């Protein structure tokens with residue numbers, strides 16, 4: 001599934017059903033989200049502290065340990081969330097630290113953002129690593145604002161039913177799209193089929209688009 005090459009992560013991505021952000025323990029091709037609790041995973045993972053855990057300062061040590069593991073391919077999910085209890089000032093301070101960690105380690109940043117797009121985009125400006133807004137589910141104007149700044153958008157289960165999100169997806173440049181199941185039980189294949197239907201193309205073409213994007217992000 002992964003082809004060995006002397007790149008930084010020793011992998012390049014060929015077209016396949018890659019699940020960009022997920023919480024499943026089934027060893028699927030993709031990036032498992034490690035929330036810095038429990039043992040560090042073996043399969044490719046991202047390491048981050050969710051804004052809901054922003055006051056759990058004890059997680060930072062685990063994050064720095066996991067972040068430098070060779071299987072850690074990205075930092076996150078991390079970001080700002082208007083609907084969780086830690087104060088936004090505390091969330092922002094932790095988010096800034098995680099942005100710095102991503103820059104220091106030169107690993108892409110997987111962003112969790114709920115109703116804080118302006119602020120989040122501002123904090124992520126001018127980074128030297130790729131920035132991916134995971135679980136994107138907002139309207140076209142926000143999609144356009146984020147992609148205009150070169151941020152990637154990763155689409156999940158909402159793409160199956162949410163008509164406004166389908167419209168956002170169609171207005172997103174294909175060189176900035178990714179697909180993910182997050183914590184949804186739907187098969188990732190279903191999302192690739194949906195993306196192909198929306199783009200009026202084949203599943204194989206969607207796989208090629210995503211593989212090309214992964215090779216830019218995880219270079």
Ligand SMILES: [Zn+2]
Pocket residue numbers: 021022023033077182183
């Ligand atoms: Zn998630």
